Amino acid sequence: MSSSSRITPDGTAWLASAGTYLRHTAALPCGSVFDVVSAPALFGRRMLDRLWEDGPGSGPVAVFRGRTLLFAAPGTAQRLPSLLAWEEWGTGGPGGRTAAVPPLLCHGVGDAVPLPDPAGEGSDARWLVAPDTLRPWLPGPEILLWAAVGAARASVRISISRPADQDAKVYDVSRRR
Numbered sequence: 001m002s003s004s005s006r007i008t009p010d011g012t013a014w015l016a017s018a019g020t021y022l023r024h025t026a027a028l029p030c031g032s033v034f035d036v037v038s039a040p041a042l043f044g045r046r047m048l049d050r051l052w053e054d055g056p057g058s059g060p061v062a063v064f065r066g067r068t069l070l071f072a073a074p075g076t077a078q079r080l081p082s083l084l085a086w087e088e089w090g091t092g093g094p095g096g097r098t099a100a101v102p103p104l105l106c107h108g109v110g111d112a113v114p115l116p117d118p119a120g121e122g123s124d125a126r127w128l129v130a131p132d133t134l135r136p137w138l139p140g141p142e143i144l145l146w147a148a149v150g151a152a153r154a155s156v157r158i159s160i161s162r163p164a165d166q167d168a169k170v171y172d173v174s175r176r177r
Helices: 008-018 039-051 076-086 140-153
Strands: 026-030 037-040 061-064 067-072 105-107 111-114 124-131
Touching: 037 039, 037 076, 039 061, 039 067, 039 140, 061 111, 067 076, 067 140, 076 105, 076 140
Parallel strands: none
Antiparallel strands: 026 111, 037 067, 037 105, 061 067, 061 124
């Protein structure tokens, strides 16, 4: 990842555009400037790695109480769950495979998310990728779907051999001629 975990003055200005009292709040409203997709920490980190290694990168990303908060384009919170359901990745994957996307919490209009302390003190939230511009690029629902599916597939072990039959009789034939 190429972004810093330190917020810049431009990043602070962008965050302030989402709420009216940035200096006096520990949370920001979602839905107008950004949405947030909250994933379990390890899975969210896999999504973030996928976005940076094979994709366009990410917008701001924070961590809070065991979850990764991916800042996304407004409207993502409404659209992403339906895309996951349509692709059947929220229910065990296509064809009943075990590669499921874990529950993603999508925060949009009417929701708020914790704000990491700009100084990095006194907050359970911290930046992994801090906002650094007045107009950060925010991934939309299709890109986050791609990242989630890629992260789910990467977490599944694939075996090319058939599972052993537990009731099969095994004979040692190595000493026979």
